[in-house]
Amino acid sequence: MTPRKVSILGATGSVGTSTLDLVERYPDRFEVIALTAARNVEALADAARRTSAKLAVIDDPSLLEELRSRLVDTGCRAETGRDALAEAASGDAELVVAAIVGCAGLEPAMAAVEAGKTLALANKEALVTAGDLMTGAAARSGSVILPVDSEHNAIFQCLAGNDCKQVSKLILTASGGPFRTKSVQEMASMDARAAVAHPNWSMGAKISVDSATMMNKGLELIEAHHLFGCPSGQIDILVHPQSVVHSMVEFIDGSVIAQLGSPDMRIPIAFALSYPDRVDTGVERLDLSKVATLTFESPDPERFPALRLARAALEEGGSAPVVLNAANEEAVTAFLGGRIGFLDIARTVEEAMARTSASAPRSIADVIDIDRSARALAQHLMTELAA
Ligand SMILES: NC(=O)c1ccc[n+]([C@@H]2O[C@H](COP(=O)([O-])OP(=O)(O)OC[C@H]3O[C@@H](n4cnc5c(N)ncnc54)[C@H](OP(=O)(O)O)[C@@H]3O)[C@@H](O)[C@H]2O)c1
Structure with a gap:
């Protein structure tokens, strides 16, 4: 088997390190071309060394010399700057994992799409801010965007190639975050430590706060619209505190198909990395007899106004x-x-x-x-x- 050439943008973050875990598990399947980070020079250099990456890009220029000295006896080139990031996204890799957090990931994600790469997209902010531009560019270049976000990955699996004409609605599940049962008065006094303590998922700080406000689900609503072409009115949000059902699709005949699994990002990441094959992720198997109860409830847009704001932004x-x-x-x-x-x-x-x-x-x-x-x-x- 010829290994698939992979670049990971945001390799030192939560999604990035989960991706590295999978790539390093299967050295015969994946060859690392480029890795990038913002400031974590030590983790970037370690990962580049372990994976024999060809290019390592650090966003902070003041750390370039340190990166170079850490990689001096390897064949890995160390760079900084926009052009180097664009090279990581559009160079030799066939598949680019977009795992930078925030709008900072937009330009490199777009560079990968314009270069016709397969884009394994975790960086939802890129699609939220430039969804039409990215999907338009993908249609022109032949780039395929595979969703890594667990909800969109679940929907992609449930759709199994069916387009929106067969679908009556997409149902995005949401854990409800750490403040699901809190009153507005209680939320007013919550600090960062409480907000990042997600009950089910281990994630970076920004997305953890987004989960606490439920802005994360709002961003995912906009992301789902761009990925699957469904209008706002066809995308529902359903709170499911156990985070076992990752999302569902209701078809026009009344069938509802759901994707389930343990709440571990390595499952959707592995799906995107090895698509259309599947590989063993080493993730703990879902034991529904232990989970025992799955519950669902409607979200509360009064306590979580971010949901209402995101839907308004999509519709506007x-x-x-x-x-x-x-x-x-x-x-x-x-x-x-x-x-x-x-x-x-x-x-x-x-x-x-x-x-x-x-x-x-x-x-x-x-x-x-x-x-x-x-x-x-x-x-x-x-x-x-x-x-
Ligand atoms: N974590 C999850 O489970 C999860 C699930 C679904 C979707 N996502 C999405 O995936 C993306 C990454 O999330 P995460 O939780 O992995 O974030 P994270 O842990 O904060 O990692 C962010 C990564 O991006 C790099 N980075 C940050 N700012 C940058 C900049 N200005 N320029 C270049 N690189 C930059 C960071 O480098 P340093 O380490 O050097 O700071 C790090 O490698 C987000 O869009 C998030 O919404 C995450």
């Missing part, structure tokens, strides 16, 4: 999803730094959306411009909130 279209995402990224960073309260995250996003009326982005440069302005506005709004 244009620049609204970019503004939603940018304001959310800034507010989550501020919350993690202890500068705003938990409820201020959704307040900031709502106000940023209300005060912006940019026209629809027609290029990635437009998306980046709108993103930048929305971040500045969110910073200003947070200063107002603090006053």
